[in-house]
Amino acid sequence: MAETTAGRVTRRRGRTRARLLDAAFTVFAAKGFGRVSIEEVCEAAGFSRGAFYSNFATLDELFFALYRARADLIAEQVTAALALDGPGLDVPAAVDRVTEVLLLDVDWLLVKTDFLVHAARDPAVAQALLGHRARLRQAIADRLSRAAGHAPLPAALGGADGAAHAVVAAYDGVTTQLLLDRDVDAARAWLRRLLTALLTAGGTPHGSSHDS
Known part of the structure; x- marks a missing residue:
């Protein structure tokens, strides 16, 4: 009982x-x-x-719990989106899946941006946020590493870790514009262009017919 x-x-x-x-x-x-x-x-x-x-205990604690739950969910979604192609990686298809996951919720981007500004003024919170971002990058890097033999990455990126940093940086840049103009379709198109260019050695993957 x-x-x-x-x-x-x-x-x-x-x-x-x-x-x-x-x-x-x-x-x-x-x-x-x-x-x-x-x-x-x-x-x-x-x-x-x-x-x-x-x-x-505090509103800060609730805010971090909220951020952690949403960030962990996005990391899981990105990992799942990148895991569907077996040992290889169909870059255009993977980019489409990741783009759909990352750009569905403007409200989340507003909350995430608030949290980023808050963390920038609090070293302890900043370290926690850096840890979450590092885990997301690592999930992306791990997947790219497994696919490297089938879909070589541009040498300029410095391997899978560099490519993962570039992917997150592209997302950060595109979503900043999205917060201002609220044009999800344009943000999705630009992110698709950027990620495809970043992750393919020649900028245009073989067999890709994706337009912008």
């Missing part, structure tokens, strides 16, 4: 935490991290401050 009760408490707390994170995402995307209070998050989630403090 005690284990059953504990299980119910754990599940209920998990649901409460998930609702707080979902509500925080909506409020942060609409107003910005620095303009949101704990009370606003609680009101959006339909909970009291007590529910908040039973899950998070």
Whole structure:
């Protein structure tokens, strides 16, 4: 009986935490991290401050939990998108899949940008953010390394690690423009161009018929 009760408490707390994170995402995307209070998050989630403090010590802690959950999901999606071609890598197809994963949610980009600015002013948070970015790059580099014998990378990139850095840098640049003009189709087209050029030795993969 005690284990059953504990299980119910754990599940209920998990649901409460998930609702707080979902509500925080909506409020942060609409107003910005620095303009949101704990009370606003609680009101959006339909909970009291007590529910908040039973899950998070501070708004910063909730913000980082939100970022970590979303960043981990994106890393998993990118890894899955790159894993569909067996030992080789169909660069145009992989680029299309990755582009679709990375550019679906402008609200996430708003929250991510807020978190980047916040982290830039807090060395401890910056280190945590760098760790997440490094894991994403490593997932990309690992996949590119496995495919290197089938789809050689441009020598100028310095191997799979350099290519992974270039992929993330291209994404960062394109999404900055996306935040300003909200043109998802243009951002997707530019990211496709950039990634295809970066990841193919001649800039145009053999057999590719993709247009911009």
